[in-house]
Amino acid sequence: MKAWYFSETAYPFLPPEDTYKSIRVTLPSKHYDPRTGADLFDRYFKEWMVADEEGLNLMINEHHQTPTCVNPAAPVTMGAIARLTTKARLLILGNPIANRRDPIRVAEEMALLDILSHGRLEVGFVRGVPYELAAANSNPVRSNERMWEALDLIVKAWSEHEGPFTHEGRYFHHRSVNVWPRPYQQPHPPIWVSATSPSGAAKVGTRGYVQATFLTGRKSTPRVFDSYRRGWREAGHSGDVPLDRLAYSPMIYTADSQAKATQGAEKLLWYLKANKVPDHYRNPPGYLPVEANVSIMRGALPQLAASIKDMTVEAAIEAGVLFAGTPDRVHDQIVRFYDDVGGFGHLLMLGQAGLLDHAEAVHGIRMFGREVLPRLEATLRDRPLRQSAA
C-alpha cells in the first residue's frame, strides 16, 4: 500500500453561505484576500514538506474559479514542491485535459516537471468536474471523447523522439509535435486517470492505467473497481489486476485522542458540506450520459448528495468516505474498507481540506505516517488478493 498526502489548498475564509448562490464558478474573488492566501500557501507548502519527511507521497489536484481548491495551475505548484521535497513521488490528479485547448502544452508541463523532480512525477488525467465546464467554457457534450484523444496525443508526444510528428484528429490539430524536454522517466511517467462511471473505469482498465476514485465510499467503489477489472480482462491483459492499478481517496484524520480526531474530522467534512453548487453547474446537459439523467429525472439521486449536509463523522466513516480516530481505529477502518472493496494499492489521503490549522494538519499527517501507515503496510502485505469485490 502506497499512501499519498493530498491537500485541497482551500481558502475557507468565506462570507456566510446564505449570502452566495454557489461556492463554485460565480463566487466573486473579492472574497479572496491575497495576503491571507499567500500565508495559507506558506502553510500548505510546510505541510507537504512534513508529509515528505514522514514518508508519504504527495498528490495535488487542480480546480478553477473556486475557494474549495485554490490551485488553478497545478504544474506551477508542483514545480515548487518538486524542488522543496526529495523523497516523495509526486502526483498531479489531475490535469483536466477535456477542458484544455492544447494537450501539447500539458505534455510539455508534465515532461518539465518530471525533469525538475528527477523522475518522481506521476501524471493524472481527469475529464474535469462538471462545475468547471462553465469556467473553461468547455462543451459538456463529448468531453470524454476529447479527454481520450488528448490523453493519447500527450502519451505519443512524450514517447516519440525522432523529430516532429503530426496530429490531425477529431478535436486537436498539430502539424509539428516535438516536445522538449522528453520526460525523465522512460517511456513516460506513470499515468493515472480518475473515473467513476462504469464505462469510464472500464476504459481505464483496458489501457492499464492507474484508476483513482474519490470519496465514492463503500457502496460505489466496488462497482468502479469491478468495472476496471472488466476492462482489464477484456483488453487481454495477462493475469489479475495488480493492486497498484487501483487507488482510493478518502478523508483521513488521525489523532492521539478520539476527541481530537473527531474534531479534526469535522473540519475535514467542511469540504463536502461547503460544496454549495446549484444543479445547473452540478449537472450541465451532456456531462452525464442520457440514461443517467433520465434516472435522475425519475427520482434517483447520487449516493451522497441527499444526506451530505447533516452527515456526522460516524456516518461518514460508515459510508467509507472518511477514516478518523486514534491510530488503532483508523487502521481498522481502512482494513475493513480495503476488504469490502476488494483491495487497492494506493491510498490518497485527503488530510487538509481547509479548516484544519497548521498544527492540527501536521499532527494528522505525523500520526498517520508514524502510527498507521507502517501497521497498515504490515497488515496488508500478505492479504490475499480478490479479483472481484465482496
Add this chain to the structure above:
Amino acid sequence: MDLQKIIVADTNVNVFVGGHGKPLLILHDERGFDENAEHIVEMCKTRRLVVISIPGFDGSELPDWVDTVDDLSYICLSALQSLGIFDIDVLGCSIGGWIAVEMAVKMPNLTTKLALCGPLGIKTGPVAKLDIPDIFAVSRDEADRILFCNPRKAFVDLESLSVEKLTAMTRNRETTTLLGWEPYFHNPKLRRRLHRVECPTLFLHGAEDKFTSRSYIESYASLIPSASIIEVAKTGHFVHLEAPSVFVDHVLRFFDEKTD
C-alpha cells in the same frame, strides 16, 4: 403525419409529412417536434407540412461528426434535395430558425419565403455582453422565466412522462448544448452572410421574450435585405407555444401574401 426515413450524408434522417396544400418546411425549436402541437395541427389544415426531425433531437440520429448548426444545415439541405424539393417556404423557430438561415445563405434560391420565430445564430452586440442571456448559468425555473411570458406553460410533470419521452427531452437539451455552448448560440460568420438571404423574411417576436430580445431581433432583421418584424403581445420566446392561433395567423398570412 407520415414518417419518411431517408439517408443523407450517411445519416438516418426522419421527415414527417402531413397536411394539405402548398408545401411548407418546418425546422422545429430546441424543445423538439410534437405533431400534436396546436400550431402544427392548425397549419396542417391549409399547408402540406414537411418537418425535418433535426439530427440529435427527439429520436433522431446524431452522427459523431456533427457539432455545429452549420453541419445540420447541410444535412437539411441534402434532405430536401433527396426529397426532390428545390424551392419551398420555410418556417424556423429558435434553433430551427438559425438552421433555416444557415440554409438560406448557402442556397438563396431554395427558400421562397422565410418566417423566423426568435431565431438564434448571430452576434452583433458588444464583446463584454452576451447578445443572448446565458441559459446554462441559471436554474431551470429562471430559464423558463427568460423563455416564457407565462412560465406555467413550460411546466412538465416529469412523473407522468414515459422513459422514451424523458430520453427525448434529455437528448434535446444535450444536442442544444452541443450546438450552442461555444460560440454561445451563434456562428460568428453568419452576420456577414445574411445579405445573401434574398427572399422576403418575417421575424416573429414575442413581446415578452427575454432570450432573443427586441433589439437582437431588430439587429438580425436589419442585416437581411427584405425583412419585417411582427411583435406578438403577451408571448415569450416560443410564440408558437404561447399563442398558437395568433402565430399561425401571422405566419400563414405572410406566406399567402402575393409578392412581386
